Amino acid sequence: MSERLRVNAIACEGHGQCAELLPELIRLDDWGYPIIEHPEVPRELSAHARRAVAACPTLALLLERSDRSGA
Amino acid sequence: MSAWLEGHPGLPRLLAGLDDSGAPMTLAQHAAVHGTLPPVHPHELIEAVQASGLRGRGGADFPTARKLQAVAGRRGVSAVVVNGSETEPASQKDRLLLSRLPHLVLDGAVLAADAVGAREVIVQIGDAARGSLDALQGAVAMRPDDPVSVQIVTAPQGYVAGEESAVVNYLNRGVLLPTFVPPRPFERGYRGRPTLIQNPETLAQVALVARFGERWYRELGTATDPGSALVTVSGAVEVPGVYELAFGTRLDDLLEAAGGPTESLRALLVGGYFGTWVDADVAHALRLAREDLRGVGAALGSGVIIALGQSSCGLHESARVIDYLAGQSVRQCGPCTHGLRAIADSTGALASGTAQAGEHERLLRWAAEVRGRGACHHPDGAARFVVSALNVFAPEIESHRRGGCTSAPAGFPVA
Numbered sequence: 001m002s003e004r005l006r007v008n009a010i011a012c013e014g015h016g017q018c019a020e021l022l023p024e025l026i027r028l029d030d031w032g033y034p035i036i037e038h039p040e041v042p043r044e045l046s047a048h049a050r051r052a053v054a055a056c057p058t059l060a061l062l063l064e065r066s067d068r069s070g071a
Numbered sequence: 072m073s074a075w076l077e078g079h080p081g082l083p084r085l086l087a088g089l090d091d092s093g094a095p096m097t098l099a100q101h102a103a104v105h106g107t108l109p110p111v112h113p114h115e116l117i118e119a120v121q122a123s124g125l126r127g128r129g130g131a132d133f134p135t136a137r138k139l140q141a142v143a144g145r146r147g148v149s150a151v152v153v154n155g156s157e158t159e160p161a162s163q164k165d166r167l168l169l170s171r172l173p174h175l176v177l178d179g180a181v182l183a184a185d186a187v188g189a190r191e192v193i194v195q196i197g198d199a200a201r202g203s204l205d206a207l208q209g210a211v212a213m214r215p216d217d218p219v220s221v222q223i224v225t226a227p228q229g230y231v232a233g234e235e236s237a238v239v240n241y242l243n244r245g246v247l248l249p250t251f252v253p254p255r256p257f258e259r260g261y262r263g264r265p266t267l268i269q270n271p272e273t274l275a276q277v278a279l280v281a282r283f284g285e286r287w288y289r290e291l292g293t294a295t296d297p298g299s300a301l302v303t304v305s306g307a308v309e310v311p312g313v314y315e316l317a318f319g320t321r322l323d324d325l326l327e328a329a330g331g332p333t334e335s336l337r338a339l340l341v342g343g344y345f346g347t348w349v350d351a352d353v354a355h356a357l358r359l360a361r362e363d364l365r366g367v368g369a370a371l372g373s374g375v376i377i378a379l380g381q382s383s384c385g386l387h388e389s390a391r392v393i394d395y396l397a398g399q400s401v402r403q404c405g406p407c408t409h410g411l412r413a414i415a416d417s418t419g420a421l422a423s424g425t426a427q428a429g430e431h432e433r434l435l436r437w438a439a440e441v442r443g444r445g446a447c448h449h450p451d452g453a454a455r456f457v458v459s460a461l462n463v464f465a466p467e468i469e470s471h472r473r474g475g476c477t478s479a480p481a482g483f484p485v486a
Contacts, residue, residue, distance in 0.1 A: 008251045009404035010446045029440050030413070033405035 003041040004066040005049060007034055011060035018061050021052040040066065072312025073167055076328045079317060081291045084299045085275050086315045089171060095206035098213040101174035108178050111281050113186040117143065120277060122285035124297045129154060129233070129270030130345065130373040132361075135277065138267060141257040142187040145265035149189045151219075152242070152261060152268045153180050155196040155203070156226065156233030159343040160395075160484035161375045164301035164313045165271045169196065169203035172275065173210035177221065179274025182281050184219045187267050192221045195238055198228040230344070230399035234447045235268045248401050249447035270373075272301055292318035296360040300374055304329040306481065307336060307380035319360040326378065334380040338463050342372030344392055345452025348385065348463040368459065377483065384478035386467040389460035390415070390422040395485035396453040407450045410441035414457055421461075424474040431468065435461065 005025060014032040024045055025038045041049045041063070053061045075083035083089070088096060088104035096104070111119075121136035142149050153176060157165040168176050180192045196203055204225065211221045226232060226241050234249045239260045241247040260266025269277075276298065280288050289297040296318035302325065305311040309330025316325055322339065326332055336351040347369035349357065357363055364370050379385050397415035402408045417434045420426040438458050441450040461468065467476075 007444070008446075009406065009444055010249075010251050012405060014405050029406060029410070030437070031405055031409040033409075033444070035440060035444070 002066050003046065003049065004039045004064050005036050005041060006039065006062045006064055007036060008060045008062060009033075011058045012056075013058050013060070015057050017055045017057065018052045021055055022048050025049070026052070034061070072310050073171075073314070074312065074328065075315040076317070076320060076324060079320070082299060082317065083315050084279060084291070085168070085172070085175065085272070085301060093171075095170060095209060096172055096174060098174055098210070101172070105175070105279070106282060108182070108278070109282060111182060111185075113143065113188075116182055116186045116277075116281055119280050119285045123276075123280045123288040124285075124295075125273065125276050125280060125288070127270055128272035128276070128300065128374065130159070130343070132370060132372070135269070135273055138257065138269070139183065139186050142189075142265045142267040145257065147264065149187045149265040149267065150261040151180055151184045151187065151189045151192045152238060152256075152266055153192065153194040153271055153274060154233060154235070154238055154268050155194055155200055155271050156238065157197060157200055157373075158228065158230050158233040159345075159373050159375055160230075160486065161303060161305050161343060161377055162373050163303045164374055166196075166200040166203050167301070167313045168271045168275055169194075169200060170206045173203075173207050174214075175275040175278050176271045177210060177214065177217070178278035178281075179269075179276070180221070181217050181219055182277055183267055183269060183274060187265070189264075189267065190219050191261075192219050193242060193261060194221065194223045195242065196223070196225055197232060198225060201225060229401070230396065231401050231447060231449050234449070236447065238268060239266060248403060249445075249449075251446050272374075293358075293360045293362070295362055300359075300371065302359070302371070302374040302376055304376050304378070306340075306376075306378035306483075307333045307383075308378050309333055316359065319358050321355075322357045322359055322376075323355050325359065325376070332378055332380070334382060336378050337381045337383070338379045338385050340375070340377040340379065341369040343375035344396060344456055345448075346370070346372050346375065346456065347459040348389070348456075350463050379481055382479045383481035384422070384467060384476045385460065386418075386422045386464040386471060387476050387478060388481050388483050389457065389464065390418045391485055392483055393418050393453060393457050393460075396449070396456070400449060404445040404450075406441045406444040410437055410444075411450060411453050413437055414441070414453070418457060418460070421468050422471060422476065424471045424476075426472070431461065 397411035
């Protein structure tokens, strides 16, 4: 069972914390909004992904179990 | 103007019985043309729709049976929403159906309600279709025996207003803005109920499948794109209007049915403002069927086709359209708010000959980056449109480097 990152684009205000904490998977566009380059979170980055999710000031970064997302 | 492709066997279907009176068809006239609605078991209906291969005609092209199954499979009482928003500025077909052939749409809505376990049908129309309101109300009044209640709601116009989650949001809270999904409408929609949202033409097709069956439905069209469809043809043709055709019809034959081009054509916009430009040299041999259109990166979408004459400038028109689409962003999501504005300004610079070095490449990067990053598909559609414009009008981009354009405005609708 793997985990996937997703952004609630309505909630996101482009604070950019996520890209700072998880540059392996997230970069910012020209206006500071996150681009999830690799939604699947490798196991070794799981703790970092959780930290990025917790750090988002608008709770816009989501970590979802991918076995459920395709329902 | 509304007509079907004359001489094509099996047509008209949806437009059968439509006369020049401009009046909505009465229930008696409707029954005389199509026959009364036979009793259909919910399972039978869903199976027939599945076997017919019918797909949604609102633009998303989603298999209708799968939507029916998704709502039917939920617990509790569900709801049906007829999405008559028709937010595509050049589209006319849904308001033609609602204003002239309302019983066909209502038949489909009643059948769909029965199939998914709904007791309520809500018909939502946009302000631009307000002319359909009287016809719809009159039609509903003629059907006191329908086993569901039918309510008609008008909503403000706006390109994003037809998006499913925006429709539900408007019905529930009076806020015409898309929401973050899931939950999707089939999970939690109108008043929290599992909700089936369908385009009027899709439901009209359901009404015909219920009467005549899936085999009959498949007698027109191609194996992968069966049936008939309504398309709205505009731009450089003699007789713009709504036409019924069989999938697989050659684009040339459709233009001929619309009185032929008013001048030599430069390109055709297929699928509306979320659609794709096709070079006229490629378009003339193209058949309007999924397999052919996919080959040129296009899809029929909500059935809008706009012909652009050689005397107009596709780059200039595209810049106007993308500027309109950027203005239609409801500014909920950063990539759409900022990205589409930048894309529009950059396209405008290419069209006016004021582009800076690297503008084209930057534009393509932005178009790639905004895709999939909104709560709804507005940025995706706008990006697809602009990328196809850059491809097809590459020669114009080159010639505009030395200054703005002097072509006649084609006046694509941007309101």
